[in-house]
Amino acid sequence: MELTPRQKRILRAVVENYIETAEPVGSKVITETEGLDVSSATVRNEMAALETLGLLEQPHTSAGRIPSPQGYRLYVNELMEAHRLSMQETTRINEALKLKMQELDRVIDQAGRIVSQFTKYPAFALATGNKRVTIRRFDLLMVEDSAFIVVVLTDSNMVRNKLVRLPGTLNEPQLQLLNTLLNTTFVNLTLEEITPELMRVASHAAGEAYGLISLVVSFAMEVLEELESRSFHTAGITKLLEHPEYKSLDRAQPLINYLSNESDGTYLPSPSQEETKIIIGPENLANELKDTSVVVASYDIGDNMRGIIGVVGPTRMDYARVTARLSYFAEGLSRLFGKGVLPPVEDSKKEE
Amino acid sequence: MELTPRQKRILRAVVENYIETAEPVGSKVITETEGLDVSSATVRNEMAALETLGLLEQPHTSAGRIPSPQGYRLYVNELMEAHRLSMQETTRINEALKLKMQELDRVIDQAGRIVSQFTKYPAFALATGNKRVTIRRFDLLMVEDSAFIVVVLTDSNMVRNKLVRLPGTLNEPQLQLLNTLLNTTFVNLTLEEITPELMRVASHAAGEAYGLISLVVSFAMEVLEELESRSFHTAGITKLLEHPEYKSLDRAQPLINYLSNESDGTYLPSPSQEETKIIIGPENLANELKDTSVVVASYDIGDNMRGIIGVVGPTRMDYARVTARLSYFAEGLSRLFGKGVLPPVEDSKKEE
DNA sequence: TTTAGCACTCGGCCTATCTGAGTGCTAAAG
DNA sequence: CTTTAGCACTCAGATAGGCCGAGTGCTAAA
Known part of the structure; x- marks a missing residue:
């Protein structure tokens, strides 16, 4: 009717x-x-x-x-009428988007903080890898005779490094040898494929050499694991307390606990959609969120990852305001990551 | 008397x-x-x-x-009698100390989270560089003809990297040339010394080459800046609400705001001392902390940096318990960083 | 110096009362 | 059929009064 x-x-x-x-x-x-x-x-x-x-x-x-x-x-x-952002607001968000070049995990963490700032509600952010990541290339850089740097480049163009100290010493040719071995044997393998390969190498390598190889390879595995895992961040949880529905701690406490502890993002909708999604009160799966609304947007991270970012608040949430800001911000993130690389060299001292 | x-x-x-x-x-x-x-x-x-x-x-x-x-x-x-940690407790802390190899900033952030977990109070953590940091070495790694990786190694053995995309293309010899220039001209300079050097180079370099140089150098400057800046983190602020003195939001709100916004660590004692310091209620400088106690410990990060980590709670704080855990943890951090390198390759899925 | 005893204080809690915003309903007007 | 004015009714929240009991300080005796 x-x-x-x-x-x-x-x-x-x-x-x-x-x-x-x-x-x-x-x-x-x-x-x-x-x-x-x-x-x-x-x-x-x-x-x-x-x-x-x-x-x-x-x-x-x-x-x-x-x-x-x-x-x-x-x-x-x-x-609901779509909320239009003021020029001032858009420039502020654009400014905030100039995130420092950093590890992915930190960019996502910061994105959450920023969204929380702009919306005045607690925010969460996560990235999910849906494709398998592999190492594209290893580089070993000699530092001293007992230390070298490992640099790995993944197929999604993420770079990670680590300084390795050795108990013994090593010379340049040996390092070259190791480098070649790594780049012929452990490249283009997914996390699961690496382990058997490592076993195979173990069977016909000297003890000391094997120790070295496994050191570098386990670093590579760590990197792959990091990039494939869902990492979940929350920010601005205390902003809940500024809203009158949570003036009574009895109401606020369970929700705060839920957000700060259990939150592994299981209650979130999958980020398949392009548009911003609004989940109102009882529509939420988690019991703790039954009188809470969630607004989520998703964005692309390079080619094979996807991020979700959203805010949590009372059902009496300013949906128009939040949706506008969140969508705009998510678009910005997509653009940022769209270059296939981490954000550009830019300075912005934004901490919390 | x-x-x-x-x-x-x-x-x-x-x-x-x-x-x-x-x-x-x-x-x-x-x-x-x-x-x-x-x-x-x-x-x-x-x-x-x-x-x-x-x-x-x-x-x-x-x-x-x-x-x-x-x-x-x-x-x-x-x-007060020194609280002795149980075996169980020490192993738990040791376990938590196996932090993943990560950017310094994140290790510190995580350390704060862990301390908050162990003490049940909000925690803060920061690192302060007291000596000047310089770049010890640049390495450029070719990826494709339009992209390369910059790896910089600082004199305090921190390594940072970045993938650089170019609008045009570049070949191996050109990269070598750039590499040599960087390693002869921009090495062992502090943040302030770099800028004039860059100006000098600008005066007799081709426009395009200069663009490339300044791209890499500004990344290096960013790294130096990061390592020299005080980065401040807080964690577990909502744990305040579990203590009866903050059941009334009127009490809790100002403190929470103080901790989550203003906190730049100005109210903290300088980390000159080795031992754990306890600041009780009105002994605090900041007005917001006048009925709050702070316990801080400090630890070494490599040779020329120092970190502080501490907790905030009501004056009715379990000083014995907190002090024991905090000291033990700070010692652990010192040991961890003592190796002159970021933490060892270890896996531990600890989030929050 | 310690102890038992006693009068006293005062915050917290429980209950009674009051107030006013906002309702539903009804009957008249458009 | 729709709208409106009027009125009785309801009920959350604020305010005031009264009770309770934990804990005190003081005094006089041991």
């Missing part, structure tokens, strides 16, 4: 008013704020109708109405 | 009881829990004496006593 235009207008007024004030909305304020030429009694009748439709609810008999989850859903789907 | 042994015993009982229960301690419970062969009236007299000495105070007339900051101070200095 379709709502009348007036009902839509009232529903929208209730939602937006409630989002702003966190107080149940009465019929009177609606007649005042909206330019409706009807009396409060009429609005009351309409609100009663909206309530029987399950779009509004009353905390108690003598209070105003608040939107039900279905009410929010309808609002989000049909009534 | 020196306290009598009995007074010391009572003071200690009050402190430890209050640390455990967070409730003002009455004379009766002391006679019961301590094996003192005196009546509660005697204890009351002694407590009154301790109060006039400024070591105890009364929240209101009809309540028990709680320790004053001076009381805590005396307890910490003279009465």
Whole structure:
């Protein structure tokens, strides 16, 4: 059954008013704020109708109405006007996007922090590798006779390095030999394929040489593991406390615990979609999030990885505002990673 | 004026009881829990004496006593018994110390998280460079004709890398040339010394070549900057909420804001000392910390850097417990970094 | 110097009361 | 059929009063 235009207008007024004030909305304020030429009694009748439709609810008999989850859903789907970012806002976000060149994990962590800053809600961020990563190339650089640097380059153009100290010494030719061995034997292998290869090499290599090889290879495996694993970050959890629904610690505590401990991202929708997704209250899978809303956006990291970034807040969340910022930011991240490389050389001292 | 042994015993009982229960301690419970062969009236007299000495105070007339900051101070200095860690605890900490090889900044961040976990209080961690860092060596590794990897090694044996994409192409000899130039001109210079050198080179280099040079050099500068800057991390701020003194958000909010926003570590003691330092309530410089205690330990990072790690909590903090864990952990970090290199190749999936 | 006893204090808790915002309903008006 | 004015009703939250008991300080005796 379709709502009348007036009902839509009232529903929208209730939602937006409630989002702003966190107080149940009465019929009177609606007649005042909206330019409706009807009396409060009429609005009351309409609100009663909206309530029987399950779009509004009353905390108690003598209070105003608040939107039900279905009410929010309808609002989000049909009534919400896309929020336009101000120039100032977009430049601020663009500025924040000039992340320092860093390990992927840290970029993602920082992205979470930034989103939390811009939205005033707790944020989470993660990256998921869906394809297998392999090492494309090894490089060994001599430092002293007892130390060298390993540099590995993956097929997704991530670079990692490590300084290796040796108990004994090594000379340049030996290092070259090792280098060649690595680049012929351990290249283009996935994590699982490396182990048997290492076993095979072990069988016909001298003890000392093998120790060296396994040292470097296990570093490579560590890198592969890092890039394939889902790493999950949260930021700004304490921002929850600024919202009136969490003024009482009894409400806030379980959610905070959930976010800071259990959060492995299992409750999140898979990042298959391009658009920003809004999950309202009980639509969440996790029980702890049943009266919490989640807004998520996804972005591309190079060719074979994908990231998710989102915020968590009360169902009374400013969906329009959050969605706009989050989408814009996610797009920015895609662009950033789109170059196939980590972000450009840029300076920006942004810490928390 | 020196306290009598009995007074010391009572003071200690009050402190430890209050640390455990967070409730003002009455004379009766002391006679019961301590094996003192005196009546509660005697204890009351002694407590009154301790109060006039400024070591105890009364929240209101009809309540028990709680320790004053001076009381805590005396307890910490003279009465507190060093807490011994259980085998289980030490192995757990040792396990946690097997941090993955990572950028310095992340190791420090993680260290903070771990300490917060072990102490149940919010933790902070930072590193300060006190000597100037310089680049010891550049290495350029060709990837494709339009991309190469820069690897820089600092005099403190930190290694950093970056993949550079070019708009145009480059061949091996050109790269060699660039490599030689870098290693002759931009090596062993501090951050400030690099800029004029770059200017000098700019004056007699072709435009395109200069672009390339400045790309690599600015990356090097970024690395130096990172290593010299104080980077500050906090973790586990929400753990505050688990302590009864912060059940009321009015108390918790300002402190949380302080810790999560302003915290640049300015309120921290300089890490000159070896031992663990305890700052009690009003001894803190920052107003926001006036009824909060801070315990800090410091550790060495290689030869020319130093880190601080510590926890923040109510003055009713379990000093013995916290100090033991923090000191042990800081020692572990020193050992870890003592090798002059980032931590060993080890796997441990510890997130949060 | 210690102890038993006693009057006293005062924060926390529980209950009673009041207030007002907002409702639903009804009957009259458009 | 829709809208409106009016009115009785409901109920959360704030305010005030009263009780309870833990813990104290003081005094007088051991």
